[in-house]
Amino acid sequence: MVRDVVIIGSGPAGYTAAVYTGRAQLNPMVFAGANSGGQLMLTTDVENYPGFPEGIMGPELMESFRKQAERFGAEIHYEDVIEVDFSSRPYKIKSTAQEVEANTVIISTGASAKMLGLESESRLMGHGVSTCATCDGFFFRGQEIAVVGGGDSAMEEAVFLTKFADKVTVIHRRGELRASKIMQQKAFDNPKVEFMWHSAITEVLEEDGKVSRVEVENLESGDRSTLPLTGVFVAIGHTPNTSLFEGQLDLHDNGYIKTHEVTRTSVEGVFACGDVQDFTYRQAITAAGSGCAAAIDAERWLEHHES
Numbered sequence: 639m640v641r642d643v644v645i646i647g648s649g650p651a652g653y654t655a656a657v658y659t660g661r662a663q664l665n666p667m668v669f670a671g672a673n674s675g676g677q678l679m680l681t682t683d684v685e686n687y688p689g690f691p692e693g694i695m696g697p698e699l700m701e702s703f704r705k706q707a708e709r710f711g712a713e714i715h716y717e718d719v720i721e722v723d724f725s726s727r728p729y730k731i732k733s734t735a736q737e738v739e740a741n742t743v744i745i746s747t748g749a750s751a752k753m754l755g756l757e758s759e760s761r762l763m764g765h766g767v768s769t770c771a772t773c774d775g776f777f778f779r780g781q782e783i784a785v786v787g788g789g790d791s792a793m794e795e796a797v798f799l800t801k802f803a804d805k806v807t808v809i810h811r812r813g814e815l816r817a818s819k820i821m822q823q824k825a826f827d828n829p830k831v832e833f834m835w836h837s838a839i840t841e842v843l844e845e846d847g848k849v850s851r852v853e854v855e856n857l858e859s860g861d862r863s864t865l866p867l868t869g870v871f872v873a874i875g876h877t878p879n880t881s882l883f884e885g886q887l888d889l890h891d892n893g894y895i896k897t898h899e900v901t902r903t904s905v906e907g908v909f910a911c912g913d914v915q916d917f918t919y920r921q922a923i924t925a926a927g928s929g930c931a932a933a934i935d936a937e938r939w940l941e942h943h944e945s
């Protein structure tokens with residue numbers, strides 16, 4: 639049996655595409671992955687997703703997305719896709735457990751924030767450690783926090799976070815920034831932003847399950863110091879989850895999927911939505927919006943290509 643729609647990925651984009659294609663009676667099959675739910679599974683409170691005036695926990699929000707998709711007939715498989723073949727229609731999608739064919743494919747595999755790789759950093763994710771200033775900055779009103787990284791994202795987040803925090807220390811591994819001059823200047827000009835050069839966090843320490851300080855090593859002298867703070871924003875870049883699609887779809891130089899007319903990829907009938915094709919906004923709500931667009935694009939494409 640050839641499926642009308644197969645969706646790869648289960649963050650806000652993938653599940654929204656599933657809700658819409660489900661309601662369009664296309665019986666979507668979703669490969670949710672072994673770790674389903676996307677980046678919101680790594681957050682605690684989500685206060686900027688419209689419709690939840692009191693906020694909602696990230697995993698709870700994703701559970702609701704999943705249930706809503708299932709209500710409209712989405713068939714969800716918690717398997718990773720390991721291979722795709724978009725060279726001819728119907729397209730082939732192979733997971734760890736099965737191989738299916740589909741007339742259209744919606745890709746919503748997201749992007750992963752790069753992490754420092756410390757055990758304490760992953761344990762305290764959502765409890766003081768964050769990869770999203772827009773999402774979590776609000777929780778750090780009147781506090782002292784750090785941003786790790788020296789690129790545009792780190793400068794943007796540092797300046798943004800001064801709206802809430804009393805002091806933001808940028809911890810960067812080199813003595814100069816990678817960020818564009820204009821972003822550097824904005825950070826240098828902000829009296830609440832301080833810099834720790836040639837420095838790396840070696841441990842995130844906690845008190846009562848929340849970040850209370852970090853241990854920092856000076857990479858030139860080897861000296862270690864402890865910095866009291868309650869938040870660590872890791873802003874060292876993102877990696878789009880596109881290795882499956884290399885050689886099959888056109889990708890930008892930075893690895894994200896190229897889309898045109900909103901969600902169309904370089905292959906007819908293959909659509910991409912959410913963070914896997916968006917390196918600008920990266921929000922749950924924009925991902926969900928583009929998941930809706932991909933579903934409508936896929937539905938219309940099927941209407942015009944009925945055999």
Ligand code: NAP
Binds near residue numbers: 790811
């Ligand atoms: P990026 O430009 O790749 O910068 C990553 C930063 O993190 C670098 O300073 C890098 O240090 C540091 N880093 C990487 N791995 C690290 C590690 N393991 N430990 C400690 N530090 C580490 O990434 P980005 O800032 O996310 O920007 C990505 C792209 O989006 C860029 O093209 C950027 O211009 C663009 N962007 C633009 C804007 C804007 O214009 N408003 C805003 C955000 C992003 P080194 O410098 O030593 O390599």
